Amino acid sequence: MNLNFYGMRAIFKFEMARTRRTLMQSIIAPVISTSLYFVVFGSAIGSRISEMEGVSYGAFIVPGLIMLSLLTQSISNASFGIYFPKFSGTIYELLSAPLSPLEIIISYVGAAATKSIILGLIILITATFFVNIKIDHPIWMLTYLLLTSVTFSLIGFIIGIWADGFEKLQVVPLLIITPLTFLGGSFYSISVLPPFWQKVALLNPVVYLISGFRWSFYSIEDVNLWVSLGMTLSFLAVSVAAVIWIFKTGYRLKK
Template sequence: MKLNYYGIRAIYNFEMARTRRTLMQSIVAPVISTSLYFIVFGSAIGSRITEMDGISYGAFIVPGLIMLSLLTQSISNASFGIYFPKFSGTIYEILSAPISPLEIVIGYVGAAASKSIILGLIILLTSAFFVPLHVEHPIWMLFYLIITSITFSMIGFIIGVWADGFEKLQVVPLLIITPLTFLGGSFYSISVLPSFWQKVALLNPVVYLISGFRWSFYGIEDVSLLVSLGMTVAFLAISVAVVIWIFKTGYRLKK
């Protein structure tokens, strides 16, 4: 199947241009928020907890903080990107244009994922000013960065289609994703938890994402790398399946 690259590029460039217009909100604000986490957790808590799994506490929390920003921003960027055309009514022009559902998804999800990847790399560079940092497996780090951004941008796309009001765009990131990330080992290793709570923590899907991402930095993991990788790919597959169903049924797009 030949893709309509002009259509994909038009959607992608429009979304990226919106980021440039809202640079303070899209890039600067998340970086400042993450820097504050470094100051509060790295300095205040780090003075009491010097190491975690043999890694200085400030450096230990870097992957978790990047993942926190990555998940929330991927969802927010993608959900708003598809919701606004629904809100303004221009979604019908997009659906009637000579562009396939696949190309629409590539345009919107690709732009949202690109923003998140750029943000993740900026936060990674910023963290080097606060803590000594090294990445043992840079290729795997980039892989996790990219696949997580794509997966949660896809989830954001689904939320944007589902939402029928601006307030619903924030429900999942604020009430579900952020708490799961905080409880998913962003600021600690789940190995320090009592046995019962370790088993409960394994029910949290974000644990697998953070564990694999942290392994790419320091070679330490809370769960097996293969399990972490399998869960990450499973999230992506489920998201793709839901998006296919949305376009097949026209769920909240054509009704």
């Protein structure tokens, strides 16, 4: 199958250019927020909790903080990217362009995932100014960055198509993703929870993402690595299936 790389590149470059136009919102604000988390959790709480799972508390929360920004920004970037053509009415030009659904998805999701990965790496570099970080498995770390960014960019793409107002773009990130991330072991290991709540925590899909990502840093895990990877790939597969269904049925693409 021949892909229309010119059309894909045009959409990709446009979406990446939007990041430069909204630099404060896209990059600077998340980095400042993460720095504040380090001050509050790393310094205040870290002074009372010196270590967790054999790692200094400040370093322990780094993967969780990166994942928190990665999930929210992936969804935000992708949802806004596809929602604006719907809002402005240019979605009809996009759908009538010589671009297949696959090419449209790759362009928007690829741009959103790229921005999220860049942000995640910037936050990682920022974290080194606060704590000493080691990455035991850098290839796994990059793999989880890529898988998570693509998966949640797909989810954001779905939200952008589903939403019929700007307020709905924020519903899922604020009311679902952020709470799940906070409760998914971003700032603690679920092993410190009572047995009953450990079982409840395993119902939270974000636990598997954070556990696998943290393992790539410190070789410690709340859930078996292969289980985490399997769950991550499952989320990706479900997201891909949902997007395929949307384009096959035309669900809200022209509304």
